[in-house]
Amino acid sequence: MLKMKKKISERTIERLSIYRRYLKEIQAQGKSRVYSHELAKVVSGTAAQVRRDLMEVGCNGCSSKGYEVESLIIEIGDLLDCSEVENVALVGVGNLGRAVLGFFSGKKENFDIVAAFDSNPDKCGRIICGRRCYHMDDLQEVFQKNRISTAILAVPVEEAEKVAKTLVEAGVRAILNFAPTHLTVNNDVFIHTLDMTMELEKTIFFSRQNLNLKEG
Amino acid sequence: MLKMKKKISERTIERLSIYRRYLKEIQAQGKSRVYSHELAKVVSGTAAQVRRDLMEVGCNGCSSKGYEVESLIIEIGDLLDCSEVENVALVGVGNLGRAVLGFFSGKKENFDIVAAFDSNPDKCGRIICGRRCYHMDDLQEVFQKNRISTAILAVPVEEAEKVAKTLVEAGVRAILNFAPTHLTVNNDVFIHTLDMTMELEKTIFFSRQNLNLKEG
Numbered sequence: 139m140l141k142m143k144k145k146i147s148e149r150t151i152e153r154l155s156i157y158r159r160y161l162k163e164i165q166a167q168g169k170s171r172v173y174s175h176e177l178a179k180v181v182s183g184t185a186a187q188v189r190r191d192l193m194e195v196g197c198n199g200c201s202s203k204g205y206e207v208e209s210l211i212i213e214i215g216d217l218l219d220c221s222e223v224e225n226v227a228l229v230g231v232g233n234l235g236r237a238v239l240g241f242f243s244g245k246k247e248n249f250d251i252v253a254a255f256d257s258n259p260d261k262c263g264r265i266i267c268g269r270r271c272y273h274m275d276d277l278q279e280v281f282q283k284n285r286i287s288t289a290i291l292a293v294p295v296e297e298a299e300k301v302a303k304t305l306v307e308a309g310v311r312a313i314l315n316f317a318p319t320h321l322t323v324n325n326d327v328f329i330h331t332l333d334m335t336m337e338l339e340k341t342i343f344f345s346r347q348n349l350n351l352k353e354g
Numbered sequence: 355m356l357k358m359k360k361k362i363s364e365r366t367i368e369r370l371s372i373y374r375r376y377l378k379e380i381q382a383q384g385k386s387r388v389y390s391h392e393l394a395k396v397v398s399g400t401a402a403q404v405r406r407d408l409m410e411v412g413c414n415g416c417s418s419k420g421y422e423v424e425s426l427i428i429e430i431g432d433l434l435d436c437s438e439v440e441n442v443a444l445v446g447v448g449n450l451g452r453a454v455l456g457f458f459s460g461k462k463e464n465f466d467i468v469a470a471f472d473s474n475p476d477k478c479g480r481i482i483c484g485r486r487c488y489h490m491d492d493l494q495e496v497f498q499k500n501r502i503s504t505a506i507l508a509v510p511v512e513e514a515e516k517v518a519k520t521l522v523e524a525g526v527r528a529i530l531n532f533a534p535t536h537l538t539v540n541n542d543v544f545i546h547t548l549d550m551t552m553e554l555e556k557t558i559f560f561s562r563q564n565l566n567l568k569e570g
Contacts, residue, residue, distance in 0.1 A: 148398075148556065148560075151555075151556045151559050151560075152552060152556055155549075155551075155552040155555045155556060156549065156552055159534060159535075159536075159549065159551070159552065160536050163535065163536065180536045182364075217559075218555055218559055220562060224558050224561075224562075226554070226558070232456075233452060233453045233456035233457070234453045234456070234457055236449060236453070237449045237450045237452070237453030237454075238453075238550070240448075240449035240450070241449070241450055241550055242550075242551075242554075245551070247551060247555075248555075248558075249554060249555070249558055287561050287565065288554075288557055288558050288561045290554070310561075311560075311561040311562075311564040311565055312557045312558065312560050312561030312564065313557070314553060314554055314557040318375060319375075319379065320375075320376050320379065320396045326564060327564070328557065328560035328561060328563075328564060330553065330556060330557045330560070332548075332550075332553055333371075333372065333375065334454070334457055334458075334548075335371075335375070335458075335461070335463060336368060336371040336372055336375065337530060337546065337548055338442070338458075338465060338504075338506070338530055339367075339371045339434055339463075339464075339465070340364065340367045340368055340371060340546060341504055341528045341529070341530040341544065341546045342440050342442070342464075342465055342504050342528065343367050343434055344364075344367075344527075344528050344544035344546070345440075345503050345504040345526075345527040345528030345544060346436060346440075346527075347544075348527040348528065348542060348543070348544060349503065349527055
């Protein structure tokens with residue numbers, strides 16, 4: 139059942155999603171209980187932070203026995219997931235778009251990429267990585283028919299702003315944007331930009347910092 | 355020149371990298387000055403946070419005229435970049451690996467993906483997306499020859515832990531990991547896991563929250 143969602147921060151949602159991934163991993167290994175300090179390591183955080191996060195989903199652990207893995211997975215799912223599977227669209231079927239389709243292909247999650255879109259007529263009408271590719275002109279119709287309100291944007295940076303506006307007009311409420319640019323659309327739409335250059339720059343920065351610490 | 359790096363948080367580095375991307379965008383549009391509240395919008399933060407971040411790189415703005423765009427770009431670069439281009443390796447040339455190579459191909463950055471690795475002999479010895487693909491067995495040698503200390507890990511989740519250990523043995527100091535799993539390697543190595551499932555789950559959560567706010 140969909141819980142009443144209170145205002146909850148992006149970082150908390152990120153951490154809860156990561157806890158769940160880890161909890162499923164250790165559940166598969168046969169573990170039934172977990173301590174907050176174990177979860178803290180997974181997000182490079184503190185045990186106190188973990189306990190605050192888990193209180194958000196209504197879980198209180200026991201300092202001597204920790205948390206029950208199974209009930210944590212259920213409680214986090216109650217917050218993050220909906221009772222229905224969420225239909226998602228991918229826009230832009232280039233290298234990155236195909237990789238995203240391939241990445242999620244066959245995974246059992248609480249969402250489903252039900253359609254892909256591209257402006258290249260050669261790609262339209264085809265099945266690419268298991269999903270039908272439609273022309274951008276059909277976007278509004280397909281979005282309405284499939285009740286799609288979340289889109290993954292994997293178009294070149296020059297087109298991102300224009301396509302994002304089309305998505306907003308089609309009624310999307312959230313966009314996962316892979317184009318490394320700041321999109322200025324309607325404030326009511328949640329934009330999450332995943333900038334791979336930034337992610338790599340950050341990794342390199344800490345690679346160098348490790349070197350400096352060793353040499354320093 | 356490489357500045358003496360003090361302990362600086364991951365989030366600050368992320369934001370500085372995003373500020374710089376945005377600053378380059380507005381510089382290309384002819385803007386020479388920027389206010390902290392403009393930068394705050396780009397990271398969904400506050401102007402006070404922006405000013406704190408920019409003090410980290412030694413920039414003080416003026417409340418009436420803001421910051422100079424060009425000097426900000428230089429100062430952020432002095433912190434984030436090194437005087438030499440950083441050599442990076444990609445490990446795992448599947449769909450996602452190819453997309454990563456394609457994404458960075460031709461981009462002028464302060465890093466360069468100089469080699470790719472795969473365990474599939476059919477891929478080895480070939481040029482893929484502009485980079486030579488080597489066999490995993492040659493990893494240590496190629497890393498030493500090219501002074502590679504940062505790796506992008508794009509192998510299947512089942513192999514990630516084993517390959518990460520190989521990378522650590524070859525001397526990497528930081529890994530950008532695309533496999534959705536918690537890697538337990540040497541503490542001195544910086545691991546940044548980019549979990550696309552988590553990123554999409556987060557986007558969907560806020561998509562639904564937007565719906566609830568509208569309907570609530």
